[in-house]
Amino acid sequence: MKLYYTPGACSLSPHIVLREAGLPHDLEKVDLKTRKTETGADFVAVNDKGYVPVLQLDDGQRLTEGPAIVQYLADLRPSAKLLPPAGSIERARVQEWLNFITTELHKGFAPFFSADTPDDYKPVARQKLEGRIGYLDRQFADGRSYLTGASFTVADAYLFVVLGWGKHIGLDIARWPNVAAYAARVAQRPKVQEALRAEGLLAA
Ligand SMILES: N[C@@H](CCC(=O)N[C@@H](CS)C(=O)NCC(=O)O)C(=O)O
Numbered sequence: 001m002k003l004y005y006t007p008g009a010c011s012l013s014p015h016i017v018l019r020e021a022g023l024p025h026d027l028e029k030v031d032l033k034t035r036k037t038e039t040g041a042d043f044v045a046v047n048d049k050g051y052v053p054v055l056q057l058d059d060g061q062r063l064t065e066g067p068a069i070v071q072y073l074a075d076l077r078p079s080a081k082l083l084p085p086a087g088s089i090e091r092a093r094v095q096e097w098l099n100f101i102t103t104e105l106h107k108g109f110a111p112f113f114s115a116d117t118p119d120d121y122k123p124v125a126r127q128k129l130e131g132r133i134g135y136l137d138r139q140f141a142d143g144r145s146y147l148t149g150a151s152f153t154v155a156d157a158y159l160f161v162v163l164g165w166g167k168h169i170g171l172d173i174a175r176w177p178n179v180a181a182y183a184a185r186v187a188q189r190p191k192v193q194e195a196l197r198a199e200g201l202l203a204a
Pocket of ligand 1: 032051052053064065116
């Protein structure tokens with residue numbers, strides 16, 4: 001399997017999941033500005049949508065959309081317990097979080113990364129995003145270690161990555177102590193550190 005990724009982008013989520021699941025993989029870095037990969041390949045020919053992540057399977061098929069990729073990966077290695085069994089309410093809870101992260105948080109950050117966003121929309125977008133992070137903070141107030149309880153799941157990999165973008169837009173997550181403690185906890189996981197190092201985001 002090969003993951004097309006850009007350092008620190010949402011592709012870091014499946015990257016963490018690959019390592020947490022112990023799945024052998026290759027990585028190919030993508031420059032989102034030039035749309036070229038590190039081998040000089042045209043990334044748009046890899047994914048016509050033009051964005052990471054892309055998971056290329058050994059038979060050549062390509063899977064896109066982060067939430068779909070992480071569930072696929074977790075199901076390849078059930079023993080890693082990154083996702084409860086299909087059909088269970090626990091599985092639906094993880095999917096509930098994945099959907100929240102992708103629509104309310106990931107895309108909540110998107111206006112700040114786009115040069116086309118009108119300046120007068122930014123305070124509106126920021127207020128909405130801050131409200132969503134406040135909701136997260138209230139959820140973690142019950143002392144849970146991870147989003148759905150005591151176990152790390154694929155949703156935690158995704159949330160950790162998205163929270164890391166706060167620093168790029170002047171949003172200090174220390175304002176939400178439970179969320180900040182959670183992010184620090186995930187950052188300590190050996191496989192998370194391994195992924196960060198492999199993307200050049202943490203000193204070797
Ligand atoms: N719906 C996609 C969105 C992926 C996405 O937003 N990728 C960003 C990086 S975090 C990207 O590659 N953006 C470049 C672009 O859209 O041109 C998913 O959930 O995987």
